[in-house]
Amino acid sequence: MSRQRRAALVGNPNSGKSALFNALTGARQKIANYPGVTVERKAGRLILPSGAPVELIDLPGSYSFDAASPDEEVTRKVIHGEFPGEVQPEVLVLVLDAANLEQHLVFAQEVIALGRPTVVALNMLDLAERDGLTLDPAALEKALGVAVIPTVAVRRRGLTELSEAIEQAEARVIDASPATPARATTLPERRQTARKVAKAAIVGESAGHRIHAQVDRVLLHPWIGPVILFAILFVMFQAVFAWATPFADGLEAAVTAISDWVIATFPGGFLRDLVTQGVLAGVGSVVVFLPQIVILFAFILVMEASGYMARAAFIMDRMMAGVGLSGKSFIPLLSSFACAIPGIMATRSIADPKDRLTTILIAPLMTCSARLPVYALIIAAVIPQTTVGAGIGLQGLVLFALYVAGIVGAMAAALLLRRTVTQGAASGFIMEMPRYQMPRLRDLAIGLWQRAWIFLRRAGTIIFAATIALWVLLSFPQAEPGESQIDASFAGMVADGVHTVVEPIGFNREMALALVPAMAAREVAVSSLATTYAVDSESEEQTALALEHEVAARWSLPTALAFLAWFVFAPQCLSTIAVARRETNGWKWPAFMVGYLFVLAYVFAGLTYWIAVALGL
Ligand SMILES: Nc1nc2c(ncn2[C@@H]2O[C@H](COP(=O)(O)OP(=O)(O)OP(=O)(O)O)[C@@H](O)[C@H]2O)c(=O)[nH]1
Numbered sequence: 088m089s090r091q092r093r094a095a096l097v098g099n100p101n102s103g104k105s106a107l108f109n110a111l112t113g114a115r116q117k118i119a120n121y122p123g124v125t126v127e128r129k130a131g132r133l134i135l136p137s138g139a140p141v142e143l144i145d146l147p148g149s150y151s152f153d154a155a156s157p158d159e160e161v162t163r164k165v166i167h168g169e170f171p172g173e174v175q176p177e178v179l180v181l182v183l184d185a186a187n188l189e190q191h192l193v194f195a196q197e198v199i200a201l202g203r204p205t206v207v208a209l210n211m212l213d214l215a216e217r218d219g220l221t222l223d224p225a226a227l228e229k230a231l232g233v234a235v236i237p238t239v240a241v242r243r244r245g246l247t248e249l250s251e252a253i254e255q256a257e258a259r260v261i262d263a264s265p266a267t268p269a270r271a272t273t274l275p276e277r278r279q280t281a282r283k284v285a286k287a288a289i290v291g292e293s294a295g296h297r298i299h300a301q302v303d304r305v306l307l308h309p310w311i312g313p314v315i316l317f318a319i320l321f322v323m324f325q326a327v328f329a330w331a332t333p334f335a336d337g338l339e340a341a342v343t344a345i346s347d348w349v350i351a352t353f354p355g356g357f358l359r360d361l362v363t364q365g366v367l368a369g370v371g372s373v374v375v376f377l378p379q380i381v382i383l384f385a386f387i388l389v390m391e392a393s394g395y396m397a398r399a400a401f402i403m404d405r406m407m408a409g410v411g412l413s414g415k416s417f418i419p420l421l422s423s424f425a426c427a428i429p430g431i432m433a434t435r436s437i438a439d440p441k442d443r444l445t446t447i448l449i450a451p452l453m454t455c456s457a458r459l460p461v462y463a464l465i466i467a468a469v470i471p472q473t474t475v476g477a478g479i480g481l482q483g484l485v486l487f488a489l490y491v492a493g494i495v496g497a498m499a500a501a502l503l504l505r506r507t508v509t510q511g512a513a514s515g516f517i518m519e520m521p522r523y524q525m526p527r528l529r530d531l532a533i534g535l536w537q538r539a540w541i542f543l544r545r546a547g548t549i550i551f552a553a554t555i556a557l558w559v560l561l562s563f564p565q566a567e568p569g570e571s572q573i574d575a576s577f578a579g580m581v582a583d584g585v586h587t588v589v590e591p592i593g594f595n596r597e598m599a600l601a602l603v604p605a606m607a608a609r610e611v612a613v614s615s616l617a618t619t620y621a622v623d624s625e626s627e628e629q630t631a632l633a634l635e636h637e638v639a640a641r642w643s644l645p646t647a648l649a650f651l652a653w654f655v656f657a658p659q660c661l662s663t664i665a666v667a668r669r670e671t672n673g674w675k676w677p678a679f680m681v682g683y684l685f686v687l688a689y690v691f692a693g694l695t696y697w698i699a700v701a702l703g704l
C-alpha cells in the first residue's frame with residue numbers, strides 16, 4: 088500500500104488558506120478577516136478527483152521563510168520537513184490574494200524557488216473584481232511556471248479544478264527543469280520581480296477601492312476612530328443585557344418548570360435531590376446565560392469578519408505603545424474576550440519574545456466569556472434594572488465598566504511588567520489592514536453555533552462534574568436535626584478554611600466555597616452558588632428560588648461588588664495555567680502569573696469592599 092500523500096496550504100496571512108482548507112476538507116477551522124488567525128498546523132482529508140485521499144495541511148500565514156514569529160516558524164518547519172513527527176508535504180498549495188497580488192508574490196517566489204510540486208490558488212478573485220481588477224491567470228501561470236487555479240474559497244468556486252491540479256502537481260514537476268536553489272534572490276529582488284509579475288497578470292484596473300480608503304479615513308481617524316470603537320463596545324454590552332433578557336427569562340422558567348415537575352413526580356430522596364439541587368439548580372444556573380454569550384459573540388464575529396477588528400487593533404496601537412506593547416498584542420488580547428486559551432495561543436504571531444511574554448501574562452485579565460455568567464448573575468442580583476437617562480441601561484453600563492476594568496488592569500500590568508520583568512523596547516506595529524467585507528450569514532451562523540456548542544459542552548462536562556462533586560460534598564455527612572446541612576458537610580469544612588482567608592475582603596462562606604471548584608472553570612462559581620443555596624434551602628418540596636434572588640436576598644452590596652472585583656483579576660482557571668506553561672516552556676511564568684493575579688484580585692476585592700462599606704452602600 089502506498090503511503091498517504093500530503094499537501095500543505097502556504098501563503099501570506101489572510102489570503103484565505105483556512106477558508107480553502109474548510110471548503111476542501113469540510114473542516115471548520117476558524118477564519119476571520121485579519122492576519123494571524125491560524126497559529127498551528129491543522130490536518131484534514133481531501134479526496135482527489137481520482138478518489139485517492141490526500142492529507143491537506145492548513146498552516147499559519149507567513150511573509151517569509153526567514154520570519155521570526157513562532158507561528159511562521161511552524162510553517163517553515165512543516166514545509167521543510169523539520170516539524171517533529173511530520174513528513175515533508177509532497178505538494179505545496181500556494182494561496183495568493185488576487186486583490187493583493189504584488190504583496191503576495193514576494194513570499195510566493197520563495198515558495199516556488201523550493202522547486203517542489205506547487206499549485207497556485209489565485210484566491211479572492213471576487214474581491215479583485217470588486218476592486219476593479221481584471222486578472223489573467225494564464226499570464227501568471229507563465230510567469231511563475233506553476234499551475235494557477237482561480238478560486239473563490241468562500242463561494243466554493245474553483246475547488247474541483249484545484250483538486251485536479253493538486254493531483255497532477257507531482258507529475259508536472261517531473262518534466263520541469265531542475266529546481267532553482269531555494270532563496271537564491273534577495274528581498275529587494277523579489278519585490279522587484281513581484282511588481283513585474285503582478286503587472287503582467289493584471290490586465291485591467293479601474294479605480295474601485297476609493298470608498299474603502301474613505302471609510303478608513305473616518306474609522307482610523309485619531310480621535311473619531313477611538314470614539315467609534317468605544318461606542319461599538321458600549322452598544323455591545325448594552326445589548327448583552329437588553330436583548331438577552333427575554334430569552335434568559337424563558338430558559339430560567341423552563342429550568343424551574345422541569346425542576347417543579349421532577350419534585351412533583353418523583354419521591355423525595357438522594358436521587359431527586361441530586362437532580363434538582365445538583366443538575367438543574369447548578370448546571371441550569373449556567374445554561375441560562377447562553378443568550379448573553381451568543382449576543383456577545385455575534386458582535387465579535389461581525390467585527391472579525393468585516394475587517395473592523397484589525398482597525399480596532401490599529402486604533403489601540405497608540406494606547407498599547409504607551410504601556411510598552413504594540414497593536415500586535417491587541418488581537419491576542421481581543422481573542423481573550425472569548426477565552427484566554429486561544430488568546431495565549433494567538434500570541435504566536437508576535438515576533439518579539441518579550442512582547443509576547445508580556446501579552447501572555449496579561450491575557451487572563453481580559454474578560455473571558457466564562458466570567459460573563461458570574462458578572463451577569465451578580466449584576467442582575469444587585470444592580471437595579473433601571474436606565475440612567477437616554478435609554479442607557481445601568482446593568483449594561485456596569486458590565487461595560489467591568490470589561491473596562493479588566494482592560495485598564497491589563498494595561499497597568501503591562502506597564503509595570505515592561506519596566507521590570509519583561510524589560511525591553513516596544514516593537515513597532517506592522518499589520519496590513521484587510522479589506523472590508525460584508526460578513527457572510529452562513530459563516531456567522533457557523534461561528535455562533537460553534538461558540539454556543541463550546542459553552543453548552545462545558546456546561547455538560549466540566550461544570551456538570553464539578554457541580555455534582557460539590558453537591559456530594561455538600562450533602563454528606565448528613566446534618567443532625569436542627570443543624571444546618573452546610574455546617575455539617577465536608578464542603579462546609581473546606582468552606583470554613585477558605586473563608587478565614589477571604590473574610591477580610593468581605594466574602595461570605597458560600598463565596599469562599601465557590602472559589603474552590605471555580606478553579607476548574609470560572610462559570611462553576613455560579614453553579615456552585617446555585618447548588619449550595621439549593622441544598623441550604625428550607626423547603627424540601629419546592630424548587631429553590633432563582634439564584635439571582637437568593638444572591639439579592641443574602642448578600643450585601645459591598646460583598647457583591649467585592650466578588651465582581653475579584654473576578655476581574657482572578658486567575659483561577661487551570662486550563663489557562665496549563666496553556667501558559669506550554670507556550671512559555673516551563674512553570675516559571677505561569678507561577679508568576681498566578682501569583683500576581685491572586686495578589687491583584689485580593690487587593691482589589693478588598694479595596695472595593697472596604698470603600699463600599701465606608702461609603703455606607
Ligand atoms: N470575498 C472573499 N473572501 C474570502 C475568500 N477566501 C477567504 N475569504 C475571507 O478572507 C478572510 C481570511 O480568510 P482565512 O481563511 O482566515 O485566511 P488565512 O489565509 O487562513 O489567514 P491566516 O490564518 O491569518 O494566515 C476571511 O474573512 C474569509 O472569509 C474569497 O475567495 N473571497
Ligand SMILES: [Mg+2]
Pocket residue numbers: 104105106117118124125146147148
Ligand atoms: Mg488561517
